[in-house]
Amino acid sequence: MGHVMNLFMQDKVELLPYDFGAVLHSDVWRNDECRTITSRLTHELDWAQVFVEVFNRRVAQPRLTCWYGDPGKNYSYSGTRLNPLDWTSLLSEIKQKTEVVSNVTFNSVLGNLYRTGSDGVSWHSDNEPELGLNPTIASVTFGATRRFDMRHRETKEIIHIDLTPGSILVMSGESQSKWQHQIAKTKKEVAPRVNLTFRTIHV
Ligand SMILES: O=C(O)CCC(=O)C(=O)O
Numbered sequence: 199m200g201h202v203m204n205l206f207m208q209d210k211v212e213l214l215p216y217d218f219g220a221v222l223h224s225d226v227w228r229n230d231e232c233r234t235i236t237s238r239l240t241h242e243l244d245w246a247q248v249f250v251e252v253f254n255r256r257v258a259q260p261r262l263t264c265w266y267g268d269p270g271k272n273y274s275y276s277g278t279r280l281n282p283l284d285w286t287s288l289l290s291e292i293k294q295k296t297e298v299v300s301n302v303t304f305n306s307v308l309g310n311l312y313r314t315g316s317d318g319v320s321w322h323s324d325n326e327p328e329l330g331l332n333p334t335i336a337s338v339t340f341g342a343t344r345r346f347d348m349r350h351r352e353t354k355e356i357i358h359i360d361l362t363p364g365s366i367l368v369m370s371g372e373s374q375s376k377w378q379h380q381i382a383k384t385k386k387e388v389a390p391r392v393n394l395t396f397r398t399i400h401v
């Protein structure tokens with residue numbers, strides 16, 4: 199279904215045709231800044247391989263993750279309980295800029311490192327109870343551009359969004375309750391991508 203109704207508001211673009219809440223801010227960081235930040239995040243953050251149980255089998259997530267935040271903001275995620283590490287100075291800087299752009303404050307960040315095109319994240323919504331109803335999540339991209347897909351739970355309509363380095367995707371409103379999202383694996387040769395999803399955990 200070809201809903202061609204992009205709402206241009208200042209530099210912001212609503213990407214969803216209905217059950218709204220996905221706005222992309224492009225080029226928040228310059229290309230040269232992105233290169234430095236990508237390298238620093240890759241090396242400085244405490245990336246770990248998380249294993250999850252799927253049909254009684256221990257399966258490695260196809261990406262590395264890390265979790266930083268204010269003390270005590272714990273979060274259960276696919277059966278794993280993660281204790282946040284303390285903000286690094288670089289993460290604090292990125293968080294500050296993300297809060298200015300999105301006009302929302304956050305108390306934690308889940309990092310994803312997609313090493314190659316064989317890494318991805320399958321269809322899901324960020325609808326854990328700790329996030330509350332209709333949460334606002336800001337998803338920041340450094341490194342390679344990867345395609346982000348959003349699929350409506352009922353109509354099954356799929357929206358494709360290229361998440362470019364230095365961009366912030368702000369998901370809010372009904373973007374989690376009515377839509378799911380994924381980063382599909384790709385056979386194309388792609389450089390590593392670092393994604394930071396800033397969230398507010400209510401505990
Ligand atoms: O890498 C992305 O852009 C999405 C990551 C994501 O959906 C998540 O961490 O919940």
Ligand SMILES: [Mn+2]
Pocket residue numbers: 322323324379
């Ligand atoms: Mn997600």
